[in-house]
Amino acid sequence: MIADIISKLKNKEISALELTKSYLNKIESENPDINAFITVTNDSAIKEASNVDDLISKSENLDELFSKMPLLGIPLAHKDIFSTKDVKTTAASKILEDYIPVYDATVVSKLKSSGGISLGKLNCDAFAHGATGENSDFGPTKNPYDKSRVAGGSSSGTGAAVASEMVVFATGTDTGGSLRNPASFTNTVAIKPTYGRVSRYGIFAMSSSLDSIGHITTSAEDSALVLSQTAGFDPFDATTSKHPVENYLENIGADIKGKKIGIVKEYLSDEIDSEILEKTKSAINIYEKLGAEIIDISLPNSEYALASYYVITLSEVSSNLARFDGIRFGFDRDKFGDEAKRRIMIGTYALSAGFYDEFYVKAQKVRTLIIQDFKKAFEKVDAILAPVSPVMPPKIGEVVDDPMKNYLMDILTVPVNLAGLPALSLPCGFSSKGLPVGIQLIGDHFSEKNLYNLGYNFERISK
């Protein structure tokens, strides 16, 4: 999709201003219903689009211009936990209702210098706490495929905005499935890159050792292009890797014959929705047809992943939210929602003297075992194929008052975060009720290029 738009801009079939305005119009007509945006930055978007048109009209070498700025003129939006200079950033929580950051997150400034035009800030679960998007103080985001249902979470606005074509692509974070889950609910593509591949600087931390910065697009190709702009070492994030950023688009369509794809027996249990299991099996068939070798594998410690994940996450959350101390940022801590309070309390408890070893230290040990499970698996396979969500998109209100049910929605996604691995979530057709179903491809550390190659080939057949 991005490639098509770029060629239209290059051939002057469309101006950046027309393009931006058409997306802003779409936001105006669709958003009141979908509630994907918390803030729409109309004026700055129009100004930036005009600047892009200036650049294009003055350029003597458009190829050079677009190779320097591969996203020139492309309308996008950021999850509202990305710091955006001079643009309100709420984390979807009333405690930050009026907070205007003084700086841009690294990814925000990278996408700016790639030429992208931000149309605003996207709804999500407050502080990214949730799997349905309903835990937003600005109302739930609705699923464009069935507005009585959730769009997934926590990057709910990210998935819904891309699915309803309010933007070309959108950024988000994935701490335990927060990009893959909404992508699977909205028939879109999400990348959760390797931990340390994309800078976290400037993005409100939920769980610092698990947060992964990615995006949702409508195709694997677009996803690869955007990642090539956001990935890389950042001197402001000590956990980013100096591992070179590959050209993800190069040979993206190469034959995948002989590639080994692992199927995890623990991920295909009876607890998974039967239609989702069926769709996953059809995806396996497609890969077989494409010449991939399907190999059964086991990740024996999977059953402990969720418990380990929540101990680590909530511990980190309790500390990360301490800075909203009621002294700065305008509002008191009573503006925290129930879920934030719940997480602060559980996390504080898990870190307390006398419980630390029993909870946090033990959870980290489990995490090591899970990493070892994956390492062993990747000795045998090039990627792992699995469902994303164990359930179809719930009705709005269906699970909101049941934290356990909410937490269980992450069961197939959190092991990837615990191990810091990359995963690509891809659309895999629709259920009998017409609801989107997704699958995910999980790779070894820094194997995003391989995932895009596998994803691109899958899309060609499944679309």
Added chain:
Amino acid sequence: MTQDYSMVLGLEIHMQLNTDSKMFCGCKNDPFESDANTNVCPVCLGLPGAMPVPNLNALKNAQLFAHSVGAKLQTKIIYERKNYFYPDLPKGFQLTCPHNPIAVGGSLNGINFREIHLEEDTAKSIHTDDLTLIDFNKSGVPLLEIVTEPDFTDIDQAVEFCKEIQLIARYLGVSEADMEKGNMRLEANISVRKPGQVELPNYRVEMKNINSFSFMKKALQHELRRQAETLVNGEVLVQETRGFNEVTGKTFSQRSKEEANDYRYFPEPDIPEIEVDDKWMSEITTRDVLLPSELRLKLKEKGLNDQYILRLVGDFSLYEKYLAVMDLGYSPSESANFVVNISEYKEKSPLEIDKIEKLKKTSKITDEAILSPIVETVINENSKVVSDFKSGNASAMQFLIGQVMKSTQGKADAQIVASILNKLLA
């Protein structure tokens, strides 16, 4: 009796390092001179999304210090979050390395180190009548924490130890270590043991906000006496934090242990474990540095007396002046005499000192015809001393020579003056 009780004393010394930038961000490290809240950024303001990146120069300076005082450097440093609420702590936690610090063990002058950490300083609260203002220039300044074992047996030893730590930091150039400014701060943990008691007491009193060495001495002396008296009176001592009021000369309770915090330490996920490899380690341990203890030996070998050594070692700029004077061809003791004793040379540069000295030598008055009348005047004005001289008092001669020198601004040749005196008084 109170003197039967022996002291158990350990110290915690905090020192701000003087690196160019702060501990976890690129902000200028200048907590004292800059206007309030000018050296700040998202990181040291604790804005959401900001992340700490450790300052390797600060780490290396901390290691150099730790190595130089005899502490044992560690190969793995892990930053952890110390979670607690305070208005001057914008993140709600302080970054420190409590379990995998810069150095563990080792000793200086018989006092063992427990550990040496490198952490971040907090912001500065400024209290006015109706407001508390916060200056974040100090937030994130590299702060070295030196913790000793309770090895001190007397208070003077502890004061000397702190002075030595201060000197070493200044010699290495890693900190101004200025107690008055507050970039060096002391805390003492003090308790007492009954005669024959081997195990450590079951309480300790923490003395905070010690802002000078003389304050430290007074506060500890008082506290030691108070504790011994309390026990003699059959009362029980409790774990608490006490302050010292210089006006009343007494310590007072500030906080009892019931209010102790649970800091909920856990490893800072934003800072990967720091591995100090062999190359890094040898860069620190092979660095050519001069320590005060080495300088003392060196000066002793030059034949200088203890008074000179104390002054020269204690004031590195004085020592540098001493070296510069020596470079101009003066002997060690001459040079030391010039820079330590002669007050008119205090404000003079080595070259100026040399000029004056040369002038003195070249313009010596040796002509008896000029000196004789001056000597006669001195004899006439000091009849009492003259009679002392005549009755055999040798130092009277020195005095008379001195008087001649005085009236010739030191230009008279002392030997010729002596011979004139001998002649005239014979």
